[in-house]
Amino acid sequence: MSVLKTTNLIKRFGAFTALDGVNIEVNEGEVYGFIGPNGAGKSTTIRLLLGILKATEGEARIFGMDVWEDAVDIHKRIAYVPGDVNLWPNLTGGEVIDLFVKLRGSNNKSRREELIKKFDLDPSKKCRTYSKGNRQKVALISAFSSDADLYILDEPTSGLDPLMERVFQECVLEAKSTGKSVILSSHILSEVERLCDKVGIIRQGKMIETGTLNELRHLTRTSLAVETKQPLINLNEMRGVHGVEKKDRALSFQVDAEELDNVIKYVSRFGILSLVSTPPTLEDLFMRHYEGAGKTPKAGVGGAK
């Protein structure tokens, strides 16, 4: 069942089009990774979802309700963590957490204490004196101590140390295991790879790719390093072969997923001595998408139509 669904979302700031027909769907119990280069429109999309920006066109629904009209009702069941948390300088972290809990109306005292301990936060300090990471923790603790059905996280771990980053990941996985949904925007690819079931890539306000990680991997190139008995010739001329380089006696190159079969057949004629194949890392995937959408083969996996 879909928890969150946007249809052809468009947002213009004056003459500038920040979002140009964004379609996202997040299902129950799913962790959705929302990635894209700086200024692509991730935060703008998220702020539309929160009902704090109004869509120019298109529709966004969470739990079947309209994000602008029914903002308050939706917000009772979601938790949001921004990437840059600014708090009231003369309140303590503990006070802010309690305020957020009170505004939501639910109350889970033991969970609050547990998380404060887990994230190692001193709630008695004034927010003025918190470091960036500590302010981030305040927002994370208030988010995860609530019984939300959907977590909206916009670069939630910026400023966290690796230890805290791991605590965060545990929290997300725990939420997922209890059937909660998460939409996570992040530039930390390992985080996305570890947590997300589905990934959506946005670039210049358009969704350029959506799918499970496996599906997306399919769209990109596998790196191969081969050593053959006879010199491997004319490889450059094969379809779907890129970046051929000579390393010692081996050749290394990348192959488009859909040409892999042909290329291996061809290479095997030269007598393979050794073959190392590296699946494309998420990083490669992103690099290709971030650098230029034009070159991407558009196989039939979801995304912007």
Add this chain to the structure above:
Amino acid sequence: MSKQLYKNTRILSGLIVRRDRVRIPVWLISLSTLTIIVAASFTDLYKNEGERQAIAETMRNPAMTAMVGQGYGLENYTNGAMMAHQMLLFTAMAVAIMSILLVVRHTRADEEDGRIEIIRALPAGRLANLNSTILVLFGVNVLLALIVGFGLNALGIESMDLEGSLLYGAAIGATGMIFTAITALFAQLSESSRGTIGFSITILLIAYLLRAVGDVSNEALSWLSPLGWILGSEVYVNNYWWPIFLTVGVASILVVLSLYLNAIRDLEAGFLRAKSGRKKASPFLLSPLGLALRLQRTGLIAWAVGTFILGGSYGSVLGDLESFFADNDMMKNLLPPVEGFSLTEQFLTMLMSVISMICTIPPLMAMLKLKGEESKNRTEHLLSRAVSRIRLMGSYFVISIVSGFAMLSLAAIGLGAVGNSVMEEGIAFGRLYSAAMVYLPAMWIMIGLAALLIGVAPKLSGIVWAYLTYSFFVVYLGGLLQLPEWMSTLSPYNHIPKVPVEEIDYMKLFILTIVAIVIIAVGFIQYKNRDIQG
């Protein structure tokens, strides 16, 4: 329109009160005690009707009318009438400033810093924050009205009956409410907290000037100004309540309008769009001085226009003043003519001290901007590069000094230009200009104090505003209230010779300048040696 726009207003109101648990009581206590002390001191100052009537005569002139408003009940100048005439306008303006600062703090400033975003992502209505800010501010103003009203009445002064006192309080409270509403509106229109403060204060100044010019020349103008409405209640004399209802009514309309605008706009957006800037920095920007100047450009230009208009408005009164003196023998007895100077020139000295204090505001803002940038962690960007602290502070200092000089000059030029066009016997411009320029050393001391505080105790740099307010109070109202001599000695402005009536005392100016240089130097040295705070 969406549902539950006001959800959780109550909790957010609680948050505002919690955050301002010190700030609000400080404002309330200082404003109400000031009012009550002044009212009490009037009875000591003027023992009988005769003395009060004598002072009433000196108040009967256009310069006074321009400054404090029309005198109602001058024929029978009771303590109450005197209080309403001399104090109501200033107190109301102070309350307006309180309301402006508090509203901005809880609306645009919070929004700019991203705090409203977190609140809005929680189940809080779209209008809950603005609504709670307005509710709390209305509450504060009503409370102030009641404290002042009952407080004045409790003094047991004959002419200050309960109705009049409550009206006095209500006039103050209503001013706070309408400026709450005006600021709430600008918080929707402008995209920044500085812009919101700037626009709101500008409206306050325009309201003051409209009323000043209107009271002297054409009453219809005064009725365009909320401050004119407030004074029109003729407190303690005729006790009209309808201007209060008018003010609160207009405030309510503005509140509805601002709520409506808030409901339809995006978070962090305004209706007055900032235009997109240039792609490359102009060579002019590429130095600490250029940057500091660029950051304050708009504000400084606005102030320059403002001080010129201020000078002009005061100048426009001079003509009326001159003809008033010409056919008022009583006045001639009270202000014995000084050989070679017209009475107008004598009044000019008082105008100049006020003008010089107002012209001190922009240079102080320019200097304190250094502290503001530090608080927002932006000085780090410069200091981590090849910019020395002395150079950084020096940039702000230079802007401060130059802008102070420019503001004072502009005000004097405005005063001279308009004044001479309306007077039959003009005042030589050189004379007028030097009457303004003698105030520079006092201004330098104020700038020096700001520099000193930035160097020694940046957290306390707001003290300089308190000191300026104090100076304004003792110099402007000291004469009226007959404050003790030592109180005015504490203000640098009091030591400035009253040119052109007095001789220029170069020794005094020299000493003031030396004091300024010393505290400036200390400020610089301390700034160089302290921690930069975030």
